[in-house]
Amino acid sequence: PGRGGASTGHVPDEIKLVVEKHVEYIQTLDTRQDELEYWLTEHLRLNGVYWGLTALHLLGHPEALPRLATIDFVLSSQHESGGFGAAPGHDAHMLYTVSAVQILGTVDALEELDRRGKAGREKVGQYIADLQSQETGSFAGDEWGETDTRFLYGALNALSLLHMLHLVDIPKAVTYIQNCANFDGGYGVSPGAESHAGQIFTCVGALAIAGRLDLVDRDRLGGWLSERQLPNGGLSGRPEKLEDVCYSWWVASSLAMIDRLHWIDRDKLSQFILQCQDSEKGGIADRPGDMVDVFHTVFGLAGLSLIGFPGLVAVDPI
Numbered sequence: 155p156g157r158g159g160a161s162t163g164h165v166p167d168e169i170k171l172v173v174e175k176h177v178e179y180i181q182t183l184d185t186r187q188d189e190l191e192y193w194l195t196e197h198l199r200l201n202g203v204y205w206g207l208t209a210l211h212l213l214g215h216p217e218a219l220p221r222l223a224t225i226d227f228v229l230s231s232q233h234e235s236g237g238f239g240a241a242p243g244h245d246a247h248m249l250y251t252v253s254a255v256q257i258l259g260t261v262d263a264l265e266e267l268d269r270r271g272k273a274g275r276e277k278v279g280q281y282i283a284d285l286q287s288q289e290t291g292s293f294a295g296d297e298w299g300e301t302d303t304r305f306l307y308g309a310l311n312a313l314s315l316l317h318m319l320h321l322v323d324i325p326k327a328v329t330y331i332q333n334c335a336n337f338d339g340g341y342g343v344s345p346g347a348e349s350h351a352g353q354i355f356t357c358v359g360a361l362a363i364a365g366r367l368d369l370v371d372r373d374r375l376g377g378w379l380s381e382r383q384l385p386n387g388g389l390s391g392r393p394e395k396l397e398d399v400c401y402s403w404w405v406a407s408s409l410a411m412i413d414r415l416h417w418i419d420r421d422k423l424s425q426f427i428l429q430c431q432d433s434e435k436g437g438i439a440d441r442p443g444d445m446v447d448v449f450h451t452v453f454g455l456a457g458l459s460l461i462g463f464p465g466l467v468a469v470d471p472i
Protein backbone atom coordinates (compact mmCIF):
# COMPACT_ATOMS: atom_id res chain seq x y z
CA PRO A 155 0.00 0.00 0.00
CA GLY A 156 1.15 3.55 -0.67
CA ARG A 157 2.64 5.59 2.15
CA GLY A 158 -0.18 8.19 1.92
CA GLY A 159 -0.28 11.49 -0.01
CA ALA A 160 0.44 9.57 -3.20
CA SER A 161 -0.98 12.41 -5.34
CA THR A 162 1.48 15.04 -4.02
CA GLY A 163 4.21 12.45 -3.43
CA HIS A 164 4.41 13.91 0.10
CA VAL A 165 5.48 11.22 2.56
CA PRO A 166 4.45 12.18 6.12
CA ASP A 167 7.69 12.56 8.08
CA GLU A 168 8.31 9.17 9.66
CA ILE A 169 8.01 9.10 13.45
CA LYS A 170 11.15 7.58 14.94
CA LEU A 171 11.17 4.88 17.63
CA VAL A 172 12.87 6.62 20.58
CA VAL A 173 14.77 3.53 21.78
CA GLU A 174 16.99 5.21 24.42
CA LYS A 175 13.98 7.05 25.94
CA HIS A 176 12.06 3.77 26.26
CA VAL A 177 15.06 2.15 27.98
CA GLU A 178 15.27 5.08 30.44
CA TYR A 179 11.49 4.95 31.05
CA ILE A 180 11.66 1.25 31.99
CA GLN A 181 14.77 1.72 34.17
CA THR A 182 13.17 4.54 36.19
CA LEU A 183 9.93 2.53 36.81
CA ASP A 184 11.47 0.81 39.85
CA THR A 185 12.82 4.06 41.32
CA ARG A 186 9.49 5.90 41.50
CA GLN A 187 8.80 4.72 45.06
CA ASP A 188 7.90 8.32 45.94
CA GLU A 189 4.81 8.08 43.72
CA LEU A 190 1.45 6.73 44.89
CA GLU A 191 1.11 4.87 41.57
CA TYR A 192 4.14 2.71 42.46
CA TRP A 193 2.39 1.36 45.55
CA LEU A 194 -1.05 1.12 43.90
CA THR A 195 0.46 -1.28 41.36
CA GLU A 196 2.16 -3.54 43.93
CA HIS A 197 -0.55 -6.12 43.23
CA LEU A 198 0.90 -6.66 39.75
CA ARG A 199 4.60 -6.01 40.47
CA LEU A 200 5.90 -9.39 39.22
CA ASN A 201 3.90 -8.97 35.99
CA GLY A 202 5.35 -5.46 35.69
CA VAL A 203 8.90 -6.80 36.04
CA TYR A 204 8.16 -9.32 33.24
CA TRP A 205 6.73 -6.57 31.01
CA GLY A 206 9.68 -4.25 31.66
CA LEU A 207 12.33 -6.94 31.21
CA THR A 208 10.75 -8.16 27.95
CA ALA A 209 10.56 -4.58 26.63
CA LEU A 210 14.29 -4.10 27.32
CA HIS A 211 15.13 -7.37 25.54
CA LEU A 212 13.05 -6.32 22.52
CA LEU A 213 14.92 -2.96 22.51
CA GLY A 214 18.25 -4.84 22.52
CA HIS A 215 19.18 -3.70 26.07
CA PRO A 216 18.85 -6.85 28.24
CA GLU A 217 21.57 -5.54 30.56
CA ALA A 218 19.51 -2.47 31.52
CA LEU A 219 17.85 -4.17 34.54
CA PRO A 220 20.13 -5.45 37.37
CA ARG A 221 20.08 -9.22 36.79
CA LEU A 222 20.79 -10.43 40.35
CA ALA A 223 18.40 -7.95 42.00
CA THR A 224 15.70 -9.05 39.55
CA ILE A 225 16.29 -12.75 40.36
CA ASP A 226 16.25 -11.96 44.11
CA PHE A 227 12.93 -10.09 43.79
CA VAL A 228 11.36 -13.03 41.92
CA LEU A 229 12.58 -15.58 44.49
CA SER A 230 11.36 -13.36 47.37
CA SER A 231 7.82 -13.65 45.95
CA GLN A 232 7.77 -17.47 45.98
CA HIS A 233 5.74 -19.61 48.42
CA GLU A 234 6.63 -23.06 49.82
CA SER A 235 3.81 -24.36 47.61
CA GLY A 236 5.98 -23.55 44.57
CA GLY A 237 3.60 -20.77 43.47
CA PHE A 238 4.47 -17.06 43.26
CA GLY A 239 2.60 -13.96 44.46
CA ALA A 240 2.68 -10.51 42.79
CA ALA A 241 5.22 -9.34 45.41
CA PRO A 242 6.59 -10.60 48.76
CA GLY A 243 3.70 -11.36 51.13
CA HIS A 244 1.07 -11.61 48.36
CA ASP A 245 -0.92 -14.82 47.83
CA ALA A 246 0.32 -17.25 45.18
CA HIS A 247 -1.55 -17.19 41.85
CA MET A 248 -1.15 -18.61 38.34
CA LEU A 249 -0.59 -15.17 36.74
CA TYR A 250 2.47 -14.34 38.87
CA THR A 251 3.83 -17.90 38.76
CA VAL A 252 3.81 -17.70 34.95
CA SER A 253 5.57 -14.30 35.05
CA ALA A 254 8.19 -15.70 37.47
CA VAL A 255 8.97 -18.64 35.15
CA GLN A 256 9.10 -16.31 32.12
CA ILE A 257 11.45 -13.84 33.91
CA LEU A 258 13.82 -16.56 35.16
CA GLY A 259 13.72 -18.21 31.72
CA THR A 260 14.52 -14.88 30.02
CA VAL A 261 17.62 -14.32 32.20
CA ASP A 262 18.57 -18.03 31.97
CA ALA A 263 18.24 -18.52 35.76
CA LEU A 264 15.61 -21.29 36.10
CA GLU A 265 18.13 -23.47 37.93
CA GLU A 266 18.26 -20.78 40.67
CA LEU A 267 14.90 -22.26 41.81
CA ASP A 268 16.63 -25.56 42.66
CA ARG A 269 19.63 -23.79 44.20
CA ARG A 270 17.94 -21.25 46.45
CA GLY A 271 14.19 -21.12 45.78
CA LYS A 272 11.63 -21.86 48.54
CA ALA A 273 10.65 -24.68 46.13
CA GLY A 274 12.49 -26.20 43.15
CA ARG A 275 11.45 -26.38 39.49
CA GLU A 276 9.65 -29.70 39.95
CA LYS A 277 7.43 -28.21 42.68
CA VAL A 278 6.70 -25.09 40.59
CA GLY A 279 5.55 -27.36 37.74
CA GLN A 280 3.40 -29.36 40.16
CA TYR A 281 1.83 -26.14 41.56
CA ILE A 282 0.76 -25.19 38.03
CA ALA A 283 -0.38 -28.73 37.09
CA ASP A 284 -2.51 -29.02 40.26
CA LEU A 285 -4.58 -26.04 39.04
CA GLN A 286 -5.95 -28.01 36.08
CA SER A 287 -9.63 -28.94 36.51
CA GLN A 288 -10.09 -32.70 36.16
CA GLU A 289 -13.57 -32.44 34.68
CA THR A 290 -13.20 -29.46 32.25
CA GLY A 291 -9.48 -29.58 31.41
CA SER A 292 -9.25 -25.80 31.96
CA PHE A 293 -7.07 -24.12 34.61
CA ALA A 294 -7.95 -22.12 37.73
CA GLY A 295 -5.96 -19.04 38.81
CA ASP A 296 -5.65 -20.25 42.41
CA GLU A 297 -7.41 -22.38 45.03
CA TRP A 298 -10.51 -20.15 44.80
CA GLY A 299 -11.27 -21.73 41.44
CA GLU A 300 -11.88 -18.85 38.98
CA THR A 301 -11.08 -20.21 35.49
CA ASP A 302 -10.07 -18.19 32.42
CA THR A 303 -8.32 -19.21 29.19
CA ARG A 304 -5.59 -16.73 30.29
CA PHE A 305 -4.72 -19.27 33.02
CA LEU A 306 -4.83 -22.21 30.58
CA TYR A 307 -2.47 -20.44 28.17
CA GLY A 308 -0.18 -19.29 30.99
CA ALA A 309 0.00 -22.83 32.38
CA LEU A 310 1.02 -24.32 29.01
CA ASN A 311 3.47 -21.44 28.39
CA ALA A 312 5.23 -21.86 31.76
CA LEU A 313 5.16 -25.69 31.67
CA SER A 314 6.69 -25.66 28.18
CA LEU A 315 9.49 -23.38 29.48
CA LEU A 316 10.00 -25.86 32.37
CA HIS A 317 9.86 -28.86 29.93
CA MET A 318 7.07 -30.29 32.12
CA LEU A 319 4.04 -30.41 29.78
CA HIS A 320 3.81 -34.13 30.61
CA LEU A 321 2.42 -33.14 34.06
CA VAL A 322 -0.96 -32.05 32.59
CA ASP A 323 -3.76 -33.48 30.43
CA ILE A 324 -3.13 -31.67 27.12
CA PRO A 325 -5.97 -33.37 25.13
CA LYS A 326 -8.48 -32.33 27.83
CA ALA A 327 -7.20 -28.73 27.70
CA VAL A 328 -7.52 -28.80 23.89
CA THR A 329 -11.12 -30.03 24.17
CA TYR A 330 -11.90 -27.12 26.52
CA ILE A 331 -10.48 -24.64 23.97
CA GLN A 332 -12.57 -26.23 21.21
CA ASN A 333 -15.67 -25.69 23.40
CA CYS A 334 -14.78 -21.96 23.53
CA ALA A 335 -14.69 -21.69 19.72
CA ASN A 336 -17.38 -19.50 18.10
CA PHE A 337 -18.99 -19.64 14.66
CA ASP A 338 -17.02 -16.46 13.68
CA GLY A 339 -13.77 -18.42 13.96
CA GLY A 340 -12.82 -16.70 17.23
CA TYR A 341 -12.74 -17.79 20.88
CA GLY A 342 -14.29 -16.36 24.06
CA VAL A 343 -13.36 -16.52 27.73
CA SER A 344 -15.59 -19.59 28.23
CA PRO A 345 -17.98 -21.74 26.15
CA GLY A 346 -20.64 -19.44 24.60
CA ALA A 347 -18.77 -16.20 25.43
CA GLU A 348 -18.26 -13.71 22.56
CA SER A 349 -15.00 -13.69 20.58
CA HIS A 350 -12.39 -11.31 21.98
CA ALA A 351 -8.83 -10.74 20.67
CA GLY A 352 -7.23 -11.35 24.07
CA GLN A 353 -8.98 -14.70 24.47
CA ILE A 354 -8.16 -15.58 20.86
CA PHE A 355 -4.47 -15.06 21.63
CA THR A 356 -4.67 -17.36 24.67
CA CYS A 357 -6.57 -20.10 22.80
CA VAL A 358 -4.45 -20.00 19.62
CA GLY A 359 -1.24 -19.78 21.69
CA ALA A 360 -2.29 -22.78 23.79
CA LEU A 361 -3.21 -24.77 20.66
CA ALA A 362 0.19 -23.87 19.16
CA ILE A 363 2.04 -25.13 22.27
CA ALA A 364 -0.15 -28.29 22.19
CA GLY A 365 0.73 -28.79 18.50
CA ARG A 366 -2.97 -28.61 17.54
CA LEU A 367 -3.18 -25.52 15.27
CA ASP A 368 -4.83 -27.92 12.79
CA LEU A 369 -8.04 -27.30 14.78
CA VAL A 370 -8.12 -23.59 13.83
CA ASP A 371 -10.21 -22.36 10.86
CA ARG A 372 -7.40 -20.06 9.64
CA ASP A 373 -9.28 -18.16 6.94
CA ARG A 374 -12.37 -17.57 9.07
CA LEU A 375 -10.31 -16.51 12.13
CA GLY A 376 -7.86 -14.54 9.96
CA GLY A 377 -10.84 -12.67 8.50
CA TRP A 378 -12.22 -11.77 11.95
CA LEU A 379 -8.79 -10.63 13.17
CA SER A 380 -8.00 -8.53 10.07
CA GLU A 381 -11.36 -6.74 10.51
CA ARG A 382 -10.00 -5.44 13.82
CA GLN A 383 -7.85 -2.89 11.95
CA LEU A 384 -9.39 0.62 11.94
CA PRO A 385 -8.80 3.47 9.41
CA ASN A 386 -6.16 4.99 11.74
CA GLY A 387 -4.12 1.79 11.46
CA GLY A 388 -4.74 0.71 15.08
CA LEU A 389 -6.28 -2.61 16.08
CA SER A 390 -9.29 -3.14 18.40
CA GLY A 391 -10.24 -6.13 20.57
CA ARG A 392 -13.82 -6.60 19.37
CA PRO A 393 -16.16 -5.13 16.71
CA GLU A 394 -17.30 -1.54 17.49
CA LYS A 395 -14.50 -1.09 20.08
CA LEU A 396 -11.76 1.56 19.87
CA GLU A 397 -8.16 0.89 18.78
CA ASP A 398 -5.68 0.17 21.58
CA VAL A 399 -1.94 -0.49 21.29
CA CYS A 400 -2.04 -3.68 23.36
CA TYR A 401 -4.29 -5.23 20.71
CA SER A 402 -1.39 -4.72 18.30
CA TRP A 403 0.00 -7.75 20.10
CA TRP A 404 -3.12 -9.83 20.81
CA VAL A 405 -4.35 -9.53 17.19
CA ALA A 406 -1.02 -9.51 15.32
CA SER A 407 0.52 -12.46 17.23
CA SER A 408 -2.66 -14.50 16.64
CA LEU A 409 -2.49 -13.67 12.91
CA ALA A 410 1.22 -14.60 12.89
CA MET A 411 0.52 -17.99 14.52
CA ILE A 412 -2.00 -18.86 11.76
CA ASP A 413 0.19 -17.40 8.95
CA ARG A 414 -2.21 -14.56 8.11
CA LEU A 415 -0.18 -11.54 9.38
CA HIS A 416 -0.09 -10.15 5.83
CA TRP A 417 -3.90 -9.70 6.03
CA ILE A 418 -3.41 -6.39 7.90
CA ASP A 419 -1.63 -3.18 6.80
CA ARG A 420 1.62 -3.37 8.78
CA ASP A 421 2.87 0.10 7.75
CA LYS A 422 -0.29 1.75 9.09
CA LEU A 423 -0.14 -0.31 12.29
CA SER A 424 3.49 0.67 12.95
CA GLN A 425 2.67 4.35 12.35
CA PHE A 426 -0.24 4.08 14.84
CA ILE A 427 1.98 2.52 17.52
CA LEU A 428 4.67 5.21 17.01
CA GLN A 429 2.01 7.92 17.45
CA CYS A 430 1.31 6.42 20.91
CA GLN A 431 4.85 6.75 22.24
CA ASP A 432 5.90 9.64 24.50
CA SER A 433 8.92 10.86 22.52
CA GLU A 434 10.05 13.14 25.39
CA LYS A 435 9.95 10.81 28.42
CA GLY A 436 9.69 7.41 26.71
CA GLY A 437 7.00 4.78 27.12
CA ILE A 438 3.99 3.92 24.96
CA ALA A 439 0.29 4.55 25.77
CA ASP A 440 -2.86 2.71 24.69
CA ARG A 441 -3.85 5.58 22.40
CA PRO A 442 -2.13 8.78 21.10
CA GLY A 443 -1.92 11.39 23.88
CA ASP A 444 -2.81 9.05 26.76
CA MET A 445 -0.60 8.31 29.78
CA VAL A 446 2.10 5.72 28.98
CA ASP A 447 2.49 2.54 31.03
CA VAL A 448 4.80 -0.48 31.02
CA PHE A 449 2.03 -2.82 29.75
CA HIS A 450 1.37 -0.86 26.56
CA THR A 451 5.09 -0.22 26.15
CA VAL A 452 5.95 -3.92 25.99
CA PHE A 453 2.96 -4.88 23.84
CA GLY A 454 3.53 -1.95 21.48
CA LEU A 455 7.19 -2.94 21.06
CA ALA A 456 6.25 -6.62 20.67
CA GLY A 457 3.75 -5.67 17.96
CA LEU A 458 6.38 -3.57 16.15
CA SER A 459 8.89 -6.42 16.41
CA LEU A 460 6.37 -8.91 15.03
CA ILE A 461 5.69 -6.78 11.92
CA GLY A 462 9.44 -6.50 11.36
CA PHE A 463 10.08 -2.92 12.51
CA PRO A 464 13.83 -2.28 12.01
CA GLY A 465 16.13 -2.28 15.06
CA LEU A 466 14.00 -4.48 17.33
CA VAL A 467 14.92 -8.01 18.48
CA ALA A 468 12.70 -10.75 16.99
CA VAL A 469 9.83 -11.99 19.18
CA ASP A 470 8.11 -15.41 19.20
CA PRO A 471 4.35 -14.93 18.53
CA ILE A 472 3.57 -17.89 20.85
Ligand SMILES: COc1ccc(S(=O)(=O)N2Cc3cc(C#N)ccc3N(Cc3cncn3C)C[C@H]2Cc2ccccc2)cc1
Nearest residue numbers: 195198201202249304352398400401440446447448449450
Ligand atom coordinates in the same frame (compact mmCIF):
# COMPACT_ATOMS: atom_id res chain seq x y z
C1 LIG B 1 -4.80 1.01 34.79
O1 LIG B 1 -5.86 0.11 35.04
C2 LIG B 1 -5.53 -1.19 35.09
C3 LIG B 1 -6.53 -2.14 34.78
C4 LIG B 1 -6.24 -3.50 34.78
C5 LIG B 1 -4.96 -3.91 35.10
S1 LIG B 1 -4.58 -5.60 35.01
O2 LIG B 1 -5.72 -6.37 35.35
O3 LIG B 1 -3.38 -5.84 35.77
N1 LIG B 1 -4.24 -5.89 33.41
C6 LIG B 1 -2.93 -5.50 32.90
C7 LIG B 1 -2.81 -4.00 32.65
C8 LIG B 1 -1.63 -3.38 33.06
C9 LIG B 1 -1.43 -2.02 32.86
C10 LIG B 1 -0.18 -1.41 33.26
N2 LIG B 1 0.83 -0.97 33.56
C11 LIG B 1 -2.42 -1.22 32.25
C12 LIG B 1 -3.61 -1.82 31.83
C13 LIG B 1 -3.81 -3.21 32.02
N3 LIG B 1 -4.97 -3.78 31.58
C14 LIG B 1 -6.14 -2.91 31.36
C15 LIG B 1 -6.20 -2.48 29.91
C16 LIG B 1 -5.25 -2.61 28.93
N4 LIG B 1 -5.75 -2.06 27.79
C17 LIG B 1 -6.97 -1.61 28.07
N5 LIG B 1 -7.24 -1.86 29.37
C18 LIG B 1 -8.48 -1.50 30.07
C19 LIG B 1 -5.13 -5.18 31.23
C20 LIG B 1 -5.35 -5.98 32.48
C21 LIG B 1 -5.68 -7.46 32.20
C22 LIG B 1 -4.55 -8.22 31.58
C23 LIG B 1 -3.51 -8.70 32.39
C24 LIG B 1 -2.45 -9.43 31.82
C25 LIG B 1 -2.43 -9.67 30.45
C26 LIG B 1 -3.46 -9.20 29.64
C27 LIG B 1 -4.51 -8.46 30.20
C28 LIG B 1 -3.96 -3.00 35.45
C29 LIG B 1 -4.24 -1.62 35.45
Ligand SMILES: [Zn+2]
Nearest residue numbers: 398399400440
Ligand atom coordinates in the same frame (compact mmCIF):
# COMPACT_ATOMS: atom_id res chain seq x y z
ZN1 LIG C 1 -4.68 -1.78 26.08
